[in-house]
Amino acid sequence: MRLLNIFAMTAPLLGADVHAEIAKLPLPKSCSGVPKMRYQYTVNAAWTVMKIAGSLKQVRTIIWDTEGNMLVQQNTRGISVHTFGADGCINSTNMLISGGGLNHGLDLTPDGKTLYASSETTLYSWAYDPLTRKVSNQKTIVKGMSTGVHSSRAVKVVPGQPNLVLLQVGSNSNFDMAAQEPSTGRACIKVFDTNNVPSGGYNYNTQGEMFGYGLRNEIGFVPDPNGVFWGVENSGDDFIRTENGQRKDIHTNNPAEKLNNLGDPRTVRSAWYGYPTCFSVWDPSPFTNGLKTGQHFVTAPNSSYNDATCNGKAIAPRLTFQAHSAPIWNTFDDEAKNMYITFHGSWNRQPSTGFKVVQVPFTRLADGSYDPVAPADSRTGYTDIFSAPNPGSCTANGLTQSNCFRLTAASWDPAGRGLFVGSDNSAEGEIYILSPKS
Numbered sequence: 001m002r003l004l005n006i007f008a009m010t011a012p013l014l015g016a017d018v019h020a021e022i023a024k025l026p027l028p029k030s031c032s033g034v035p036k037m038r039y040q041y042t043v044n045a046a047w048t049v050m051k052i053a054g055s056l057k058q059v060r061t062i063i064w065d066t067e068g069n070m071l072v073q074q075n076t077r078g079i080s081v082h083t084f085g086a087d088g089c090i091n092s093t094n095m096l097i098s099g100g101g102l103n104h105g106l107d108l109t110p111d112g113k114t115l116y117a118s119s120e121t122t123l124y125s126w127a128y129d130p131l132t133r134k135v136s137n138q139k140t141i142v143k144g145m146s147t148g149v150h151s152s153r154a155v156k157v158v159p160g161q162p163n164l165v166l167l168q169v170g171s172n173s174n175f176d177m178a179a180q181e182p183s184t185g186r187a188c189i190k191v192f193d194t195n196n197v198p199s200g201g202y203n204y205n206t207q208g209e210m211f212g213y214g215l216r217n218e219i220g221f222v223p224d225p226n227g228v229f230w231g232v233e234n235s236g237d238d239f240i241r242t243e244n245g246q247r248k249d250i251h252t253n254n255p256a257e258k259l260n261n262l263g264d265p266r267t268v269r270s271a272w273y274g275y276p277t278c279f280s281v282w283d284p285s286p287f288t289n290g291l292k293t294g295q296h297f298v299t300a301p302n303s304s305y306n307d308a309t310c311n312g313k314a315i316a317p318r319l320t321f322q323a324h325s326a327p328i329w330n331t332f333d334d335e336a337k338n339m340y341i342t343f344h345g346s347w348n349r350q351p352s353t354g355f356k357v358v359q360v361p362f363t364r365l366a367d368g369s370y371d372p373v374a375p376a377d378s379r380t381g382y383t384d385i386f387s388a389p390n391p392g393s394c395t396a397n398g399l400t401q402s403n404c405f406r407l408t409a410a411s412w413d414p415a416g417r418g419l420f421v422g423s424d425n426s427a428e429g430e431i432y433i434l435s436p437k438s
Contacts, residue, residue: 007297008112015271017058021032022066022067022068022305022414022415023415024070024415024416025084025087025088025415025416025417026087026088026417026437027048027050027088027417027433028050028052028087028088028089029050029296029420030050030090031050031051031052031087031090032089034052034053034054034089034090035051035054035055035183036051036427037051037430038405038425038427038428038430039388039403039404039405039423039425039431040388040389040404041386041387041388041389041405042384042386042388042389043385043386043434044383044384044385044386045291046385046436046437047385047434047435047436047437047438048434048435048437049386049432049433049434049435050226050432050435051430051431051432052089052090052420052431052432052433053072053082053090053093053430054428054429054430054431055345055428056072056074056077056080056429056430056431057074057075057076057077057427057429058074058076058077058400058424058425058426058429059072059073059074059075059076059243059409059422059423059424059429059430059431060074060075060103060104060106060152060408060409060422060424061073061075061104061105061106061327061329061408061409061422061423062105062409062410062411062431063107063108063411064411064413064414065108065112065128065130065133066111066112066130067082067130067131068084068414068415069081069082069083069084069130070082070083070084070090070134070329070420071096071106071108071115072105072280072409072422072431073102073104073105073106073117073409074429075102075103075104075424076099076101076102076103077098077099077107077411078093078095078096078097078098078099078100078102079095079097079102079106079115079117080093080095080096081093081094081095081096081133082193083133084415088415088417089248090259092396096133096134097117097126097135098264100119100120100124101119101120101121101122102117102118102124103118103119103120103151103152103153104118104151104152104153104154105117105118105123105152105154105155105167105168106118106155107151107155107156107157107164107165108128108157109157110157110159110162111162112124112128112130113127113128113129114127114128114194115127115128115135115360116141116157116165117155118153118154118155118167120145120147120151120152120153121143121144121145121147121151121174122140122142122143122145122201123140123141123142123145123153123155123165123167123192123201124138124139124140124141125138125139125141125194125215126138126139134257139197139201139261140200140201141165141192141194141197141201141202142167142192142201142202142203142204142208143200143201143202143203143204144185144203144204144205144206145167145169145185145204146169146172146184146185146186146204147170148171148173148186149168149170149173149174149326150168150170150171150172150173150217150219152170152217152219153167153168154166154167154168154218154219154220154221155167156221156222156223156229156282158191158223158227158265158266159223160227160266161265161266163193163195164191164192164193164194164265164315165191165192165194166189166190166191166211166221166229166265166267167189167190167192167204167208168184168188168189168215168218168219168221169185169187169188169190169204170186170187170215170216170217170218170219170234171186171187171216171217171275171276172186173274174236174237174238175236175244176216176276177276178273178278179213179214179275179276180214180275180276182210182213182270183205184205185204185205185206185208187213187214187215187216187217187275187276188211188212188213188214188215189209189211189212189213189215189221189231189262190204190208190209190210190211191208191209191210191211191265192207192208192209193289193377197380209269210266210269210270211262211265211268211270211271212260212262212263212270212271212272212273213219213270213271214272214273214274214275214276214278214314215231215233215260215273215275216233216234216235216236216275216276217233217234218231218232218233218260218262218327219232219233219234219327219328219329219330220232220327220330220341220410221262221330222330222331222332224332224336224362224370225332225336225368225369226264226370227264227265227266228261228263228264228369228370229262229263229264229265230259230260230261230262230318230330230339230375231258231259231260231262231330232255232257232258232259232260232327232328232329232330232341233258233259233260233273233317233327234257234326234327235255235256235257235258235275235323236255236279237251237277237299237324237348238251238348239251239254239255239279239299240299240315241254241286241287241297241299241300242299242300243288243300243301248286248379250283250286251266251313251323251349252323252349252350253282253283253322253323254279254281254282254283254286254297254323255279255280255281255282255323256279256280256281256293256294256317256321256322256323257280257282257319257320257322257323257324257325257326257327258273258280258317258319258320258321258340259317259319259320259321259327259330259341259360259372260273260315260317260318261318261371266343271315272313272314272315273314273315273317274296274310274314274315277298277310278296278297278298278309278310278313278314279296279297279298279299279306280294280295280296280297280316280317280380281293281295281296281320282320282321282323283323287307287337289307291307292377293320293377293378293379294315294316294317294319294376294377295311295377296311296314296316297308297310298310304305314382316376317376318330318372318376319360319372319376319378319381319382320375320376321341321343321382322353322354323349323353323356324346324347324349324353324354325343325344325345325346325353325354326343326344326345326346326347326354327341327342327343327344327407328342328343328344328407328408329341329342329408329410330342330410331364331410331411331412331419331421332412333412334412336362336364336370337361337362337363338359338360338361338362339359339360339372340357340358340359340360340385340410340412341357341360341361341382341410341421342356342357342407342408342409342410342421342422343357343358343407344354344406344407344408345388345394345396345397345402345404345406345407346396346401347396347397351391351392351393352392352393352394352395352396353391353392354391355387355388355391355394355402355404355405355406355407356384356385356386356387356388356391356407357384357385357386357387357407357410357419357421357434358382358383358384358385359382359385360372360374360381360382361373361374361381361382367382380402384435385434386407386421386432388404388405391404400424400425400426401425401426401427402425404425405423405425405430406423406424406425407421407422407423408421408422408423408424408429409421409422410422413433417431417433417435418433418434418435418436419431419433419434419435420432420434421434
């Protein structure tokens with residue numbers, strides 16, 4: 001399959017006004033029957049927060065249909081659909097799809113008629129009716145994804161070419177050295193043409209086209225208004241740097257988590273971002289060769305493969321974040337003036353970090369492209385807007401057990417109430433609305 005030959009490169013970006021007719025709803029102060037906030041929190045003075053839903057199971061992804069209904073991927077439980085009343089609160093909840101091992105990926109085509117969702121091994125599609133809130137005609141689109149350490153499979157429809165679907169698989173270990181070969185189908189994002197699905201579905205490893213690889217776990221990615229995708233990447237753990245025969249423990253503050261400009265999937269192919277040999281600096285202090293935040297390094301530089309090799313070959317992140325913050329999802333506001341990123345929180349850093357939502361200011365450049373305001377070597381290019389009051393005291397026993405919320409989903413509300421954010425703490429799945437006071 002050679003998708004590039006069939007692209008309409010100048011096709012308009014679909015879906016920009018898909019929610020234009022959705023009625024605006026008020027921001028409620030509270031909603032009857034919703035349990036109180038389960039965990040302590042701090043909210044930026046310019047924002048308010050309220051809990052809109054609770055008693056869910058491991059909320060991972062939130063999307064909206066063309067009628068303004070909220071669809072929620074609940075890990076292993078399935079996909080629920082929620083309608084809202086005139087007061088802005090949820091007035092009905094039903095399971096749209098139950099079970100099936102669905103665990104993270106969820107998206108709709110811009111016309112709202114085709115739903116995609118993923119398990120660890122398989123991507124499915126359904127015909128979806130937003131008026132009746134029912135699905136039919138389940139199909140297997142992609143199968144054969146590798147199982148391993150990272151089980152989440154993010155999926156996104158390409159808005160300007162909605163027959164194209166992006167599907168992600170993470171690495172199989174901390175240092176998945178085999179993943180440097182694209183044929184492994186790991187640590188990458190691939191593109192699949194849903195107009196030409198073979199009988200039984202595509203095989204992930206051998207079919208589709210490679211969008212980007214060397215992405216350790218690009219668990220969230222979204223398009224800007226131009227159709228350029230931006231992804232957040234979870235980097236590695238327990239790093240030792242061996243330099244000039246000396247071993248130095250750098251794991252507390254390195255390697256950085258990443259914000260990657262992935263490009264336009266209608267034109268970009270086989271872009272390489274460095275993993276499993278090149279990683280990004282967060283804290284430059286352990287490095288003796290003048291590396292800056294955001295630049296690449298290797299764990300054991302030598303004369304034939306070193307930091308300079310990586311910085312010459314691998315695509316650098318556009319911004320970086322504190323090591324072990326674990327960014328899970330990202331989204332833009334309506335005009336792409338800001339990106340919002342949820343940090344799941346660290347499980348093996350002392351003290352813990354993450355457990356928050358941050359706002360990354362963006363700007364539109366003279367050539368019409370979108371870009372973060374902060375320079376690539378900045379460590380202050382974002383603002384905390386919602387967080388655990390003492391993240392250093394947050395525990396993370398396994399992926400979802402914690403004494404703090406574990407933030408996941410992020411989705412801007414088409415009805416105007418604010419940013420919907422999910423938590424997948426196994427004690428209670430919750431959804432909050434963060435709303436700017438202005």
